[in-house]
Amino acid sequence: MGYAKVSVTIPQELYEGIKDFSAKNGVKLSHLVAEALSDKLRKIKEEVLLDQINRVYDDPEVSREQRFMAESIATSTDVEELPW
Secondary structure: OOOOOOOOOOOHHHHHHHHHHHHHHOOOHHHHHHHHHHHHHHHHHHHHHHHHHHHHHHOHHHHHHHHHHHHHHHHHOOOOOOOO
16 A cells, blocks of 8 residues: 655644644554544445435335335244243
């Protein structure tokens, strides 16, 4: 994997906080920032995927099909109560 340099402007207080954290924990500042950006990007992608899934299930036709399938499975499946 290659690397690229980037310049960003962040609040001084945030910079001091991550600089202090990285020094106290022996973590390179660039690694800390890269990890934070990676986590944020992963969360954004998860939110987009979840939104897409929710939009599919908001479709009334899909909801009817899902309900029909669930009811069909429930009525055609013989479930015994297991002794726990």
